Amino acid sequence: MSKMKSVRIHEFGGPEVLSFDDIERPLAGDDDVVIEVHAASVNPVDFKIRNGQYHEVDPSMLPYGLGRDVSGTVVSAGPAAEALNVGDEVFAMLGLERGGYSEYALVKASELAPKPRSVGHTQAAALPLAGLTAWQGLFDHGDLRPTQRVLIHGASGGVGHFAVQFAKDVGATVFATASAEDQTFVKELGAANVLDYRRQKFEQELGDIDLVFDLVGGKTQMRSFDVLREGGVLVSTLDEPSSEAAECKGVRALRYTVKPDGGQLARIGRMVDAGAVRVHVAATHSLDDAANAQRQLESTHIKGKLVLQVN
DSSP states (O other): OOEEEEEEESSOSSGGGEEEEEEEOOOOOTTEEEEEEEEEEEOHHHHHHHTTOOTTSOGGGOSEEOOSEEEEEEEEEOGGGTTOOTTOEEEEEOOTTSOSSBSEEEEETTTEEEOOTTSOHHHHHTSHHHHHHHHIIIIIITOOOTTOEEEEESTTSHHHHHHHHHHHHHTOEEEEEEOGGGHHHHHHHTOSEEEETTTOOHHHHOOOEEEEEESSOHHHHHHHGGGEEEEEEEEESSSOOOHHHHHHHTOEEEEOOOOOOHHHHHHHHHHHHTTSOOOOEEEEEEGGGHHHHHHHHHHSOOSSEEEEEOO
């Protein structure tokens, strides 16, 4: 069997628990595809898994390979993935049981999509998890439609900077919160009004919002109920919103977890190629520097995404 390098954890803890292991290369099952990974992005869920805060990964799953999204080249495919050919460039969000911080990754055929032609693997790897999180939050759960008003909290981050662009592209009016230094960046993405969360109270300046997309949580989430119109929606990737507050305000409120979806990813890829969506990569690291990449993401505000360059 051939070996490959993979970043895994054998115990929960700080960045120092990341281990650069030699493990067996994966083999493609019936509906699997093995890709040579050229780039993999770093997401907050990675360090939450690493430090034991993500309840869906427990000690029984150790050693555990980190990384949820990848961009690379097909090297083999199972019989049910016969539409794919060796050499095809693809990108994907992986299921929890498979890690992307590796030289090769096992991908379900239903999870992947053709890599956008207009960007390289580094930018493509930054798209899957964050892009799908934004897409599913706005449209699957938030039911965002043209001419509606949406408020996006944390608009300059990995998920947020895609959410602004998706909402703008569908014809919604986009309001956003971000730091003062990121206001210009978020406006360039398509936001009509960007509020400095340190100096401005959004609930005093906004109202009649159809959808709040919450990427911050905590007090920001609770204050968001005050800007929603009756019948509006609050969608969060973080804390479960208060059902009591939602009932009192006459709105719908929910938390969700993103799911892999190759069809949605293909649509996002076409938007990138059409120029409707751009990917902002703040910095890149090598695969063996994954611990420092996680330190940077965990301790610093990142505009856009961090990416590991692999092969």
